[in-house]
Amino acid sequence: MKALLLTDLYQTWISCKFYLLFVAVAAVVTVATGGADEGNMSSFMSVYSMVMCSMMGMSLMQLDEASHWNVYAQALPTTRKDQVSSKYAITLLCFGFVLVLFAVLFVILALVGRMPWAMAGVQTAVLAVLGLLAPAFSLPTMFRWGSNKGRAIFLAVIVAVGVAAGFFFSTFSFDSFSLLTIPVPLLIVLAALIPVALFAGSWALAVRWYEKREL
Amino acid sequence: MNAIETRGLTKHYEGFTLDGLDLTLPAGCIMGLVGENGAGKSTTIRLLLGLTRPDGGTASLLGAPVGPDMRAVKQDIGVVLDDVGFPAGLKAGQIGKIMAAAYKNWDQGLFEKYLRDLNIPADKKFSTLSRGNKMKLGIAAALSHDAKLLILDEPTGGLDPVVRDEVVDLFSEFTRDPSRSILISSHIVSDLEKLCDYIAFLHKGKLLLCREKDQLLEQYGLIQCTREELGKLVPGAVLGKRETPYHIEALVVRDGVPAGMEIRPVTIEELFVLLVKGDMQ
Numbered sequence A: 001m002k003a004l005l006l007t008d009l010y011q012t013w014i015s016c017k018f019y020l021l022f023v024a025v026a027a028v029v030t031v032a033t034g035g036a037d038e039g040n041m042s043s044f045m046s047v048y049s050m051v052m053c054s055m056m057g058m059s060l061m062q063l064d065e066a067s068h069w070n071v072y073a074q075a076l077p078t079t080r081k082d083q084v085s086s087k088y089a090i091t092l093l094c095f096g097f098v099l100v101l102f103a104v105l106f107v108i109l110a111l112v113g114r115m116p117w118a119m120a121g122v123q124t125a126v127l128a129v130l131g132l133l134a135p136a137f138s139l140p141t142m143f144r145w146g147s148n149k150g151r152a153i154f155l156a157v158i159v160a161v162g163v164a165a166g167f168f169f170s171t172f173s174f175d176s177f178s179l180l181t182i183p184v185p186l187l188i189v190l191a192a193l194i195p196v197a198l199f200a201g202s203w204a205l206a207v208r209w210y211e212k213r214e215l
Numbered sequence B: 001m002n003a004i005e006t007r008g009l010t011k012h013y014e015g016f017t018l019d020g021l022d023l024t025l026p027a028g029c030i031m032g033l034v035g036e037n038g039a040g041k042s043t044t045i046r047l048l049l050g051l052t053r054p055d056g057g058t059a060s061l062l063g064a065p066v067g068p069d070m071r072a073v074k075q076d077i078g079v080v081l082d083d084v085g086f087p088a089g090l091k092a093g094q095i096g097k098i099m100a101a102a103y104k105n106w107d108q109g110l111f112e113k114y115l116r117d118l119n120i121p122a123d124k125k126f127s128t129l130s131r132g133n134k135m136k137l138g139i140a141a142a143l144s145h146d147a148k149l150l151i152l153d154e155p156t157g158g159l160d161p162v163v164r165d166e167v168v169d170l171f172s173e174f175t176r177d178p179s180r181s182i183l184i185s186s187h188i189v190s191d192l193e194k195l196c197d198y199i200a201f202l203h204k205g206k207l208l209l210c211r212e213k214d215q216l217l218e219q220y221g222l223i224q225c226t227r228e229e230l231g232k233l234v235p236g237a238v239l240g241k242r243e244t245p246y247h248i249e250a251l252v253v254r255d256g257v258p259a260g261m262e263i264r265p266v267t268i269e270e271l272f273v274l275l276v277k278g279d280m281q
Helices: A002-015 A017-033 A036-054 A056-067 A069-075 A080-111 A117-145 A147-171 A184-212 B041-048 B092-102 B108-117 B131-143 B161-174 B189-195 B213-219 B227-231 B268-280
Strands: B002-013 B016-026 B030-035 B056-061 B077-080 B149-153 B181-185 B198-203 B206-212 B220-225 B238-243 B248-253
Touching: A002 A017, A002 A056, A002 A069, A002 A080, A002 B092, A017 A036, A017 A080, A036 A056, A036 A080, A036 A117, A056 A069, A056 A080, A056 A117, A056 A147, A069 A080, A069 B077, A080 A117, A080 A184, A117 A147, A117 A184, B002 B041, B002 B181, B016 B041, B016 B056, B016 B181, B016 B206, B030 B041, B030 B189, B030 B268, B041 B056, B041 B149, B041 B181, B077 B131, B092 B108, B092 B131, B108 B131, B131 B149, B131 B161, B149 B161, B161 B181, B161 B189, B181 B189, B189 B268, B198 B213, B198 B268, B206 B213, B206 B268, B213 B220, B213 B268, B220 B268, B227 B248, B238 B268, B248 B268
Parallel strands: B030 B181, B030 B198, B077 B149, B149 B181
Antiparallel strands: B002 B016, B002 B056, B198 B206, B220 B248, B238 B248
């Protein structure tokens, strides 16, 4: 497991550096434009950053498949469960990094009065849901049928979450959140619990499916 | 204890069946797996490493059954696959660190020595190395953790004759310790002839024969004769033949050839080619 994690960390740094660069630019744009334009630009930047980073596990697996490392790694003293766990761990690491970064930025924007607290909470919740749901659905598919099909599922989930979010925000205004009797932090926790459970279940399914796959 | 043992190992793919493979590689020996493309050499190696599941039969490595969790036994196994399979963007130093994290007995000093001795560029990404250097890096990694068994799929493919010779010497050196064994598949039968104690011939998923190399070379020979002379030999003495406009060259069992008929020693390559031709006829 340690060897596979090390490989994935090397690969993340070598092949996916531009993701980090993009996130850094997105963070700057979010601070610069936060609160303006009803927060559209900061929403776009944070969501796009999360989409890119939640694809990390899949991108790494695609690299593994291209070089046949996924096969060679099974000749090392590792198990398929280790291989799956490593990709989930990297996905979680990237997810956590983007979520914490933008949550902190939203809190700062709310503190200086450039973004309503409700909006900061909802945007953080959307990031949490999106960042966990998309890989939760796509990673098991990828481990069962390969990275190309996993990527197709990933994009389908992103579109579905995007459409659902669009419908939600066109139906409810941010003002309506202030009418909610549930405190915003509790709303965030509740919104995040379901994706967390799905992500954990997804790991178990991915292990099961990958153990059955012919390499 | 046998280093490798398979009993009735079977795997079906569309258009191909590895058919009830029985192989035994005693500890301390080198076995060469010979076969044409698609004969089942890589399938056998994949089955042994647990990369694919058998449809029937059993296999064990160093006494441990092949199954889903082979972490303990794989500590003692070095592997070189046909396409090596290191991540494209990594350099030799990073690959060494990954191997050090994977193997308890990883010897970084020995790995670096192999990099120097085999002239493997340490500062280049794996994807930019030549096929030969990729293979050499795979061999260096397989030899640097005190493995008891090497499983090598076409490890000399893509190497020039001089380096191939060096690599064959490395494998010979590896088996000086009598507890160490090698299973090696190769198209370059001359390498196997130099190296192996046992030769296993695979043809269309079936094991044609598996014997000690010296026994094979003693038991079989080549004759050149006419069609009439060939017809006079006892049935079963001729295992395969090739005809030229001038004569017939036949692979024969030495005991089945009458005294006085000149029998030439056979090479492993000739033995394999004529066995396969005999099977096709």
